[in-house]
Amino acid sequence: MRDVAIVGVGSTQFGRAQWSLLKMMCEASHDAIVDAGIGEKKIDAVYVANMGGSRNNRMAGLSSALVDRMNLYPHTVSETIENGPASGASAIKHGMHSVASGHCDLVLVCGGERMQEVNNFEATEFVSYLSHRYAEYVYGVTLPSLAGMFTRLYMERYGLEPRHLAMVAIKNHENGAKNRKAHLRIPVTMEGILTGPDALNNNPWIAEPLRFFDCCPVSDGASAVLLAPAEMAKQFAKTPVLIAGMGQATDSQAVQDRPDPTELTAVRMAAERAFAMAKLAPKDIHVAELHDAFTILEIAESEECGFFKKGEGHKALERGETKIGGKLPINPSGGLKARGHPVGNTGVSQVVELALQLRGEAGDYQVPNQPKHGFAVNFGGFGNNVVATVLKRGV
Amino acid sequence: MSPPVYDWDAGEYLTSEEERMIDELEAMLRPPVLPMAPYPPKAVLLASGETMVVRPASVDEVDTMLEVIQPLSWLQRDFYDIVAARLFAELLGWKTHRVRNEYCLVGVIDGVLAGIVNGRLWDEKHGVSYHTLTLKRGLRVGSHLFASKMEHHIEYLGQDEVWIVAESPIGHRRWMIEYPLDKKFEVQHELGGAPSYVLTRDTYFKAKSRLVTGTRPVPPELLAGSYPLRKPDLKVMLTQIEHTLEARL
Numbered sequence: 001m002r003d004v005a006i007v008g009v010g011s012t013q014f015g016r017a018q019w020s021l022l023k024m025m026c027e028a029s030h031d032a033i034v035d036a037g038i039g040e041k042k043i044d045a046v047y048v049a050n051m052g053g054s055r056n057n058r059m060a061g062l063s064s065a066l067v068d069r070m071n072l073y074p075h076t077v078s079e080t081i082e083n084g085p086a087s088g089a090s091a092i093k094h095g096m097h098s099v100a101s102g103h104c105d106l107v108l109v110c111g112g113e114r115m116q117e118v119n120n121f122e123a124t125e126f127v128s129y130l131s132h133r134y135a136e137y138v139y140g141v142t143l144p145s146l147a148g149m150f151t152r153l154y155m156e157r158y159g160l161e162p163r164h165l166a167m168v169a170i171k172n173h174e175n176g177a178k179n180r181k182a183h184l185r186i187p188v189t190m191e192g193i194l195t196g197p198d199a200l201n202n203n204p205w206i207a208e209p210l211r212f213f214d215c216c217p218v219s220d221g222a223s224a225v226l227l228a229p230a231e232m233a234k235q236f237a238k239t240p241v242l243i244a245g246m247g248q249a250t251d252s253q254a255v256q257d258r259p260d261p262t263e264l265t266a267v268r269m270a271a272e273r274a275f276a277m278a279k280l281a282p283k284d285i286h287v288a289e290l291h292d293a294f295t296i297l298e299i300a301e302s303e304e305c306g307f308f309k310k311g312e313g314h315k316a317l318e319r320g321e322t323k324i325g326g327k328l329p330i331n332p333s334g335g336l337k338a339r340g341h342p343v344g345n346t347g348v349s350q351v352v353e354l355a356l357q358l359r360g361e362a363g364d365y366q367v368p369n370q371p372k373h374g375f376a377v378n379f380g381g382f383g384n385n386v387v388a389t390v391l392k393r394g395v
Numbered sequence: 396m397s398p399p400v401y402d403w404d405a406g407e408y409l410t411s412e413e414e415r416m417i418d419e420l421e422a423m424l425r426p427p428v429l430p431m432a433p434y435p436p437k438a439v440l441l442a443s444g445e446t447m448v449v450r451p452a453s454v455d456e457v458d459t460m461l462e463v464i465q466p467l468s469w470l471q472r473d474f475y476d477i478v479a480a481r482l483f484a485e486l487l488g489w490k491t492h493r494v495r496n497e498y499c500l501v502g503v504i505d506g507v508l509a510g511i512v513n514g515r516l517w518d519e520k521h522g523v524s525y526h527t528l529t530l531k532r533g534l535r536v537g538s539h540l541f542a543s544k545m546e547h548h549i550e551y552l553g554q555d556e557v558w559i560v561a562e563s564p565i566g567h568r569r570w571m572i573e574y575p576l577d578k579k580f581e582v583q584h585e586l587g588g589a590p591s592y593v594l595t596r597d598t599y600f601k602a603k604s605r606l607v608t609g610t611r612p613v614p615p616e617l618l619a620g621s622y623p624l625r626k627p628d629l630k631v632m633l634t635q636i637e638h639t640l641e642a643r644l
Contacts, residue, residue: 016472119564120568184533186442186443186533186534187443187444188442188443188444189442189443189444191440191444192440192441192442192443192444192445193442196440197440197608197610198439198440198441198539198608198609198610199440199442200605200608201535201538201539201542201605201606201607201608202440202441202442202534202535203442204605213442
C-alpha cells in the first residue's frame with residue numbers, strides 16, 4: 001500500500017450560497033487544483049461527498065455532474081458518497097484507498113451541500129432523517145433534541161454547567177471571526193449569551209439545556225482536497241500533508257439502544273484506529289477539528305478521542321487549553337459552530353482546515369509553533385458512524 | 396420670521412399672498428395626525444456584548460437613514476431590495492408629511508445605525524406595522540427592534556392590536572411563528588399582498604417575557620452617544636448583509 005498525501009486544498013465561502021450546489025463544488029475543486037498546481041497531469045478519480053442533494057437541490061449523481069462541468073471526462077471515474085454528516089471524511093477515505101491501492105494516482109475529493117435552498121423547517125426535517133425511523137423519528141426526535149438529552153445526562157454525571165457550553169461557543173465564534181470563509185463571524189460574550197439581562201432573548205432555548213448559540217448554523221459550502229501518492233507529492237506546488245491515519249467505527253442507530261448513552265463508542269474506536277494506523281497517540285496532536293454540531297459534542301469528543309480524561313474536557317476548556325495558543329487548540333477554524341456545517345461537506349472542510357494549519361497558511365487563526373500533526377473527527381448521525389483522521393505535515 | 400421663498404420659474408421672491416396660498420395648499424395635502432405618546436429609549440445587551448440603544452428617530456434623521464437604505468434597494472438577498480425600497484418611501488413620506496400617524500424607531504450601536512423599524516396608527520386602537528430593516532445581522536437586532544415596535548403599540552400607544560404582514564421568510568418565522576401571531580385575513584394590510592396577521596394585547600403579553608427585552612432608563616451618556624446618528628460603513632454593511640460579498644471582492 002502506498003502512503004497518500006494531500007497536495008491541494010480549496011474551499012468556498014460558507015454561509016448562504018449565491019450559486020448552485022454544482023457551481024460551489026466547481027469553485028472548491030478548481031481552487032484545490034490551482035492550489036496543487038497539477039499542470040498537465042490528469043485527475044484519475046473524483047469522489048463527491050453529499051447528503052441532501054437529491055432532496056434539497058433535486059440533484060442526483062453529483063459526481064457525474066461535477067466531472068462533466070469540470071471537463072474531466074472521459075478519463076476520470078467518479079462516485080458520490082453518502083454517509084450522513086460523515087460523508088466528507090468517508091469520501092476522503094475512499095479517495096485514500098484508491099491512491100493507496102495503486103488504482104489511481106491523482107484523486108479529487110469534493111464535499112458540497114446547499115442546505116439553504118430549502119427553509120429551516122425542511123432542513124431540520126431532512127437532517128432528522130438520520131434518526132431511527134421507528135424508535136426516534138416517528139416520535140418527533142430531531143438531532144437537537146438528541147443532543148439536548150445527551151447534554152442533560154452529561155451534566156448530571158460530570159458536573160458540566162451551562163457556562164461550559166457557552167465557553168465552547170465563545171471560543172469558536174472568536175476563532176470563526178478570524179476565518180474569512182466562516183459562516184458566522186460574530187464574536188459573542190458570556191454576558192451576551194448567558195449571564196446578561198437580555199441573554200435569554202439573545203440566546204433562546206432550542207432543546208433544553210441547549211440554547212441557540214449551542215447549535216451550529218444551517219450552512220451552504222463546498223470544500224475539496226486533491227490526493228496523490230506520497231512519492232509524487234513533491235511534484236506539486238505546496239507542502240504536502242500526509243494522511244497518516246484514518247479510522248472508522250459504527251454504533252447503534254437509535255441512541256436508546258446504547259448501554260450508556262453518554263459513551264460515544266464509535267468516536268473512541270474510530271480515533272483509536274486512526275491513531276494506530278498513524279502510529280501516533282493523542283499527546284502527539286497539535287491541532288484538532290472536532291465535530292461540534294452542538295457545543296457538548298466538542299467536549300465529549302475531546303474526551304473520547306483521548307485528549308482529556310472522561311468528564312474532564314470541560315476543565316481543560318476552562319483552563320484555556322483548547323484555545324488557539326493553548327495546549328491543544330480545538331476548532332481554530334471556528335468549527336461547525338461558527339465556520340458552519342454544510343452536512344455532507346463538513347468532513348472535507350475539516351481536513352482542508354487542518355491542511356492549512358499544518359502548512360502554516362491559516363492566516364489570522366493559525367495555531368502557533370508550526371503544528372506537525374492534526375486530527376479530525378467527522379461524526380455521522382448521533383454518533384452511529386464516525387470517521388477520524390490523523391494528518392501529518394510533510395511526507 | 397421665516398425666510399422669503401424664491402420662485403425659480405418667475406425669477407423673483409414670492410409675495411406673502413402667494414406664500415399664504417402655498418401654505419394653504421400644503422395644509423390640504425398634509426394628513427391630520429393623532430397625538431402619539433413618546434417611546435421611552437431602552438438599552439439592549441446583545442450576544443456580542445455590545446449595547447444597542449433603541450430610541451425614537453426624529454424627522455431630522457430621515458436623510459441620514461435614506462442614505463443608508465438607498466443602496467440596499469438593489470440588494471437581491473433575503474428581500475432586502477423590496478424592504479429597503481418600501482421603507483425608503485415610507486420614511487420620505489414621513490419627512491414630507493405624506494403619511495398619517497407614522498413613527499420610526501432606530502437601533503444604535505456605538506452611535507452607528509444598526510436597524511430601523513417603523514409603523515403607524517390606523518386609529519387610536521389599531522396599529523399598522525410597516526417594516527423592520529436590520530443593518531447588522533446575526534445578533535437578533537431585527538427581532539429586538541420588532542419587539543420594541545410591538546411594545547410601543549401595545550404599552551405606550553395603548554393600542555388593542557397591530558396588523559402585520561411579512562415580506563420575507565425570515566420575517567414570517569420571526570413574527571408569525573415565534574410570537575405566534577393570529578391570522579386576520581379579513582383585514583387588507585396597507586402593504587398589500589400577503590394576508591394580514593394580528594398581534595393582540597393578549598398575544599403580546601404572553602410573548603413579552605420571551606421576546607421583549609431591554610433596560611430602562613438608558614444611562615444619559617449612553618443615550619447621548621446615540622446622537623447624532625452615524626451611518627455604518629457601506630462596504631462593511633453590505634458584506635455583513637450579503638455574507639458572501641467579501642470573498643468575491
